[in-house]
Amino acid sequence: MDVSEQLHENTQNIQENNQGTEARQVWNIDKSAELYRVSQWGHPYFSINAQGHVMVSPRGDNGSSIDLYELLQSLRKRNLELPLVVHFSDILHDRMERLHSAFSRAIAKYGYKGAYRGVFPVKCNNQRHFVKSVVEYGRDLHFGLEAGSKPELLIALSCLDTPGALLICNGYKDKAYMETAMLGSRLGKQVVIVLEQLDEVILAVKVAKRLGIKPVFGLRVKLSALSKGHWGGTVGTRAKFGLSIIDVHAAVEILRSHGMLDSLKLLHFHMGSQISSIANIKNALKEAGCIYVNLVKMGAPMGYLDVGGGLAVDYDGSRSDFYASKNYNTQNYANDVVAEINDCCALAKIDVPTIISESGRALSSHQAVLLFDVLGEGKISFGHIEPPAADAPHALRVLYEIYSEIGEDNYQEAFHDAVHYKKEASEAFQYGLLTLEQRAQADCLYWASCQRIQEIAGHLPDVPEDIGELESMFASIYYINLSVFRSAPDHWAIDQLFPIMPIHRLDEEPTVRATLADLTCDSDGKIDRFIAQKEDTSSLLEVHSLVPNASSAAEGPVGRGEHQPYCLGMFLCGAYQEIMGNLHNLFGETNAAYIEINPMGYSVKHIVRGETVGEVLGDVQYDAESLFENLRQQCETALLHGTIDLDKSQHLLNNFERGLGKYTYLTIE
Numbered sequence: 183m184d185v186s187e188q189l190h191e192n193t194q195n196i197q198e199n200n201q202g203t204e205a206r207q208v209w210n211i212d213k214s215a216e217l218y219r220v221s222q223w224g225h226p227y228f229s230i231n232a233q234g235h236v237m238v239s240p241r242g243d244n245g246s247s248i249d250l251y252e253l254l255q256s257l258r259k260r261n262l263e264l265p266l267v268v269h270f271s272d273i274l275h276d277r278m279e280r281l282h283s284a285f286s287r288a289i290a291k292y293g294y295k296g297a298y299r300g301v302f303p304v305k306c307n308n309q310r311h312f313v314k315s316v317v318e319y320g321r322d323l324h325f326g327l328e329a330g331s332k333p334e335l336l337i338a339l340s341c342l343d344t345p346g347a348l349l350i351c352n353g354y355k356d357k358a359y360m361e362t363a364m365l366g367s368r369l370g371k372q373v374v375i376v377l378e379q380l381d382e383v384i385l386a387v388k389v390a391k392r393l394g395i396k397p398v399f400g401l402r403v404k405l406s407a408l409s410k411g412h413w414g415g416t417v418g419t420r421a422k423f424g425l426s427i428i429d430v431h432a433a434v435e436i437l438r439s440h441g442m443l444d445s446l447k448l449l450h451f452h453m454g455s456q457i458s459s460i461a462n463i464k465n466a467l468k469e470a471g472c473i474y475v476n477l478v479k480m481g482a483p484m485g486y487l488d489v490g491g492g493l494a495v496d497y498d499g500s501r502s503d504f505y506a507s508k509n510y511n512t513q514n515y516a517n518d519v520v521a522e523i524n525d526c527c528a529l530a531k532i533d534v535p536t537i538i539s540e541s542g543r544a545l546s547s548h549q550a551v552l553l554f555d556v557l558g559e560g561k562i563s564f565g566h567i568e569p570p571a572a573d574a575p576h577a578l579r580v581l582y583e584i585y586s587e588i589g590e591d592n593y594q595e596a597f598h599d600a601v602h603y604k605k606e607a608s609e610a611f612q613y614g615l616l617t618l619e620q621r622a623q624a625d626c627l628y629w630a631s632c633q634r635i636q637e638i639a640g641h642l643p644d645v646p647e648d649i650g651e652l653e654s655m656f657a658s659i660y661y662i663n664l665s666v667f668r669s670a671p672d673h674w675a676i677d678q679l680f681p682i683m684p685i686h687r688l689d690e691e692p693t694v695r696a697t698l699a700d701l702t703c704d705s706d707g708k709i710d711r712f713i714a715q716k717e718d719t720s721s722l723l724e725v726h727s728l729v730p731n732a733s734s735a736a737e738g739p740v741g742r743g744e745h746q747p748y749c750l751g752m753f754l755c756g757a758y759q760e761i762m763g764n765l766h767n768l769f770g771e772t773n774a775a776y777i778e779i780n781p782m783g784y785s786v787k788h789i790v791r792g793e794t795v796g797e798v799l800g801d802v803q804y805d806a807e808s809l810f811e812n813l814r815q816q817c818e819t820a821l822l823h824g825t826i827d828l829d830k831s832q833h834l835l836n837n838f839e840r841g842l843g844k845y846t847y848l849t850i851e
């Protein structure tokens with residue numbers, strides 16, 4: 183580089199730095215709030231404070247707040263490493279109260295002569311501390327539990343100790359399930375066995391007779407009204423669950439013929455999860471209300487109408503019927519449920535039922551935040567561009583010419599030429615006509631050209647598609663300390679969207695656009711769909727640049743773990759994630775902390791340590807001791823042959839042994 187070029191580059195750097203400071207000065211937390219749409223999806227629990235940190239208000243508008251970043255620091259001092267799920271139990275409490283009071287308001291508004299009872303579906307979040315909180319917070323609200331399998335039934339029978347609370351038994355049942363449920367009904371809970379198939383009706387009758395117990399039965403009906411949920415397929419004639427109208431009729435006759443019609447007290451339907459459109463909910467309610475009325479007319483005592491789950495969460499905050507959103511609020515939902523059922527019963531002149539709902543997602547999503555750190559950054563990089571020597575291979579010289587002449591009038595042509603000559607260079611390399619160094623120069627010229635083209639095209643309207651794609655080519659990849667398969671399986675499996683944002687530095691402008699790549703050796707282990715403006719998604723997330731540690735900055739390129747910690751949060755992830763997560767690449771369960779606020783601040787009520795390497799190996803039938811013994815014997819043999827010395831062999835064995843007791847994720851020491 184000659185002196186004038188050097189000068190030019192220096193002034194450019196200075197200009198860029200100035201722009202940087204200016205941008206940082208005009209940036210503020212309001213802009214971050216707008217960018218990440220915090221008040222749209224996070225209200226009233228999440229906001230940004232003056233320090234640029236995420237704030238959590240677990241009781242919504244009426245209670246104290248916790249600085250999430252400071253909370254993380256204090257959890258780290260308790261030896262809790264990232265990734266880490268923080269559960270705010272008070273958010274769960276608040277969600278339960280809000281749902282219950284929405285129904286109370288609707289009941290008052292329509293003069294409804296019945297009551298509302300919530301039940302929590304255990305499958306949505308079956309962890310002990312969570313279910314126990316549901317029972318505890320639900321005591322005054324008469325909340326019950328819903329079980330969908332034998333293990334869940336055992337949890338519900340044992341943990342639910344609210345007198346008179348409902349225990350709704352769904353799912354496929356065998357004799358043992360039926361017996362346990364019926365016997366459990368003698369313990370002061372209101373157990374309802376929901377019959378989903380005709381052979382289940384027959385089994386239930388037999389088990390009840392043998393035990394001499396008069397159970398309470400419900401029927402699960404398949405509605406024909408179709409829903410527009412992302413998790414659809416649980417309704418309609420070919421649905422996996424429930425009785426068709428023909429089966430409902432047959433079930434009533436079976437019960438009648440055994441003198442057990444007086445046990446039939448509940449009608450159940452479930453439209454599927456995350457029903458984004460209120461119109462679909464109304465249609466289902468009309469159909470179910472009509473079936474309820476007819477069951478009463480056929481002589482069943484009835485008394486309960488269970489509207490299942492499906493109450494949606496607004497993950498992207500767009501308040502629309504986009505699959506990651508919903509076009510109604512909890513009050514609209516409660517109003518429609520109460521009003522539709524009220525109308526049906528008034529028309530038929532029958533008593534209204536107690537309304538049951540089984541909302542899982544809507545109660546449990548908000549209370550969990552997954553925190554994880556960024557390990558490093560990857561992006562296309564090329565060094566300083568210099569003209570090739572006069573006798574350099576043809577492709578190299580042409581690529582340089584293309585690079586030097588890129589302008590607004592020829593950028594598209596330049597792009598196609600660059601693609602062509604990059605290919606030529608790569609072919610010439612395979613024929614041995616280019617050295618590796620020359621091939622590297624050709625690639626540098628290609629990427630430098632693409633970058634110029636992208637800078638030019640970025641300012642223009644109507645950019646051709648292939649050039650438009652250059653932006654994501656140049657985007658950064660942030661490597662995150664996380665397994666998507668373990669911690670956000672729905673993102674991988676069904677394109678679920680979760681709001682993701684940094685939890686600190688929000689008073690600074692995020693100048694980098696990145697996708698996130700996880701720790702697994704799997705190309706699906708990435709996050710490249712983020713919430714965006716209304717009913718859309720973005721492939722890139724705005725993040726802050728990583729800041730090298732003062733000590734390593736002076737020494738040139740920054741190595742792994744040599745930048746200041748940068749921490750992101752995935753929000754609204756308390757439903758269906760941890761339990762559906764898997765052991766891909768043997769990344770185990772993550773650390774978890776349960777936080778409860780109190781008048782003095784907050785307390786860390788429970789800590790649940792994530793799995794260690796040894797535990798995860800046990801999950802796939804390895805015995806840590808014999809693994810260790812195997813390695814020890816290999817060390818002894820190597821010592822005999824002199825390929826390792828005693829110090830090194832012991833160092834290896836120590837690392838192995840210590841590693842077994844450690845977290846499966848990366849730790850930065």
Ligand SMILES: *Cc1c(COP(=O)(O)O)cnc(C)c1O
Pocket residue numbers: 303305306328330352452454455456490491492493540541542543544757
């Ligand atoms: C899964 C499930 C629910 C919970 O649904 P959400 O959409 O999470 O509210 C409720 N009832 C039944 C029968 C279910 O299978």
